[in-house]
Amino acid sequence: MKPSPFDYTAPSTVGEAVALLADEEREAKVVAGGQSLIPMLNMRLARPELLVDITRIPELGHLYVDEAGNLRIGAAVRQARAAADTAVQDGWPLLAAAIEHIGHPQIRNRGTVCGSLAHHDPAAELPSAALALDARFVITGPRGTRTVTAENFFVATFSTAVEADELLTEVVFPPLPADHGWAFEELTRRHGDFATVGVAVVLERSAGTGTVRAARVVFSGAAPVPVRLSAAEDALVGSDAGEQALAAAAGAALARLTPSDDIHATAEYRREGAAHLLVRACTTAWERC
Amino acid sequence: MTPSVPTPLAARTPPLAEPSAWHEIALTVNGRPVTAQVESRLLLSDFLRDRLGLTGTHVGCEHGVCGACTVLVDDEPVRTCLTLAVQCGGAEIRTVEGLSPGDAPLTSVQRAFHECHGMQCGFCTPGFVMTATALTEQSDRPDKEQVANALSGHLCRCTGYRNIRRAVCQALDERFGE
Numbered sequence: 105m106k107p108s109p110f111d112y113t114a115p116s117t118v119g120e121a122v123a124l125l126a127d128e129e130r131e132a133k134v135v136a137g138g139q140s141l142i143p144m145l146n147m148r149l150a151r152p153e154l155l156v157d158i159t160r161i162p163e164l165g166h167l168y169v170d171e172a173g174n175l176r177i178g179a180a181v182r183q184a185r186a187a188a189d190t191a192v193q194d195g196w197p198l199l200a201a202a203i204e205h206i207g208h209p210q211i212r213n214r215g216t217v218c219g220s221l222a223h224h225d226p227a228a229e230l231p232s233a234a235l236a237l238d239a240r241f242v243i244t245g246p247r248g249t250r251t252v253t254a255e256n257f258f259v260a261t262f263s264t265a266v267e268a269d270e271l272l273t274e275v276v277f278p279p280l281p282a283d284h285g286w287a288f289e290e291l292t293r294r295h296g297d298f299a300t301v302g303v304a305v306v307l308e309r310s311a312g313t314g315t316v317r318a319a320r321v322v323f324s325g326a327a328p329v330p331v332r333l334s335a336a337e338d339a340l341v342g343s344d345a346g347e348q349a350l351a352a353a354a355g356a357a358l359a360r361l362t363p364s365d366d367i368h369a370t371a372e373y374r375r376e377g378a379a380h381l382l383v384r385a386c387t388t389a390w391e392r393c
Numbered sequence: 394m395t396p397s398v399p400t401p402l403a404a405r406t407p408p409l410a411e412p413s414a415w416h417e418i419a420l421t422v423n424g425r426p427v428t429a430q431v432e433s434r435l436l437l438s439d440f441l442r443d444r445l446g447l448t449g450t451h452v453g454c455e456h457g458v459c460g461a462c463t464v465l466v467d468d469e470p471v472r473t474c475l476t477l478a479v480q481c482g483g484a485e486i487r488t489v490e491g492l493s494p495g496d497a498p499l500t501s502v503q504r505a506f507h508e509c510h511g512m513q514c515g516f517c518t519p520g521f522v523m524t525a526t527a528l529t530e531q532s533d534r535p536d537k538e539q540v541a542n543a544l545s546g547h548l549c550r551c552t553g554y555r556n557i558r559r560a561v562c563q564a565l566d567e568r569f570g571e
Contacts, residue, residue, distance in 0.1 A: 105455040105456070106434065106436070106439075107434040107436075108434070109414055109432070109433070109434055110414065110433055110434055111414045111433055112414070112416060112433035112477070112479050114480075135477075135480075138475055138476065138477065138480070139457065139472075139475055142436075142457070142474075142475045142476070142477065143456040143457050143475065145434070146436075146455050146456050146474070147456060155433065155477075157479075157480060159480070184469070207457075207546070208460070208542070208543075208545055208546025209470065209524075209542060209543050209546060210460060210463055210470045210471055210472050210524065210546045211457065211472065211475075211546070213466075213469040213470060213471050214471050214472070214475065214476065294545075295542070295545050296545050296546065
């Protein structure tokens, strides 16, 4: 359980990091907190020739709310710092809650927000939270910088829109309306485990009618990518988030989700769990509106 | 009393193979400066144990599940098996050996583990003790849920959790008042 040999370098600018990643001579991997990569190195599931440590790049250490009200989190920001930040807790409580579900405090003290997103384990918390919060991803590479929406960022298990010669430098969370409610629920065997299935819900209440104006429902652990379930959202929008609407949303989850079997749970168990979690999450989110 | 300058901690240096993958790091371990050549792939756990001889940090699962190898890096508990030594340049590291060096009295956490019988075989204990030490160093008393949350990052295969929790609560009582 020791990594195979590799070289290591800690550049001090994004430009240097990208040049190292673009070098075709050596297969390079980005490391920040290492809480996903180092287990894979230890088990030799990953055998890069070069690790590019981005935690010494000052321009990636930012966490702030910009003039347009967007939360911007740089690639070197650790999860514990983001979850403890009052701007995050006040403006994006779903993000703070999702982070609290990641592993254990000892993991979150090292792991980064962007690292978990770029790693993209489909059972992980941050991908579904990012999709529910309509996040945007800023990616820099030899061909310049581009911004990718959450819908287009997650490609498949352990695969994202970030190419091998590119670096995810920042994730941007747009502001949420003040009257939104949220919930993040997971079905896990033990606290800190990867979720068997999970759901992130954002509801907006219409001030006039008191009904659901907008809904975002995203499941994790139900497919190789986080699943936004518009059928469940449609069942909620315009409703009073009452029993009937919740039953319709849960029905949509049962009908539309196609999770797979694995040693942890059958597909049927995951689907049932997802439907129950959805009802619980919608109830909580509506109470918080 | 003049503050004493801590003596450097000497790191054993194995013969250098593949020189390109070796890097010099300078860090502080238990208050003592350390400068060492490390291979890129060396885990912090192996650096502490094999190179510095600090075998109080135990290596259990080596993939971040068990928590036995937890130490404090810049006052925060982290898994040393999921940390590369080469990433720790400039860091301040505290291991279980640093809590009560030599004949110094036990810390409140160590004493509480002793008095509450917070261990059986003791393999997981250094990790628990370091996480508990970080809890007692917070500015505010962590609530029950935060204590449970922090301890959930550690496995004890002797199933001694009840006494471990009692020990941590006793140390927190001592630090913050009941």
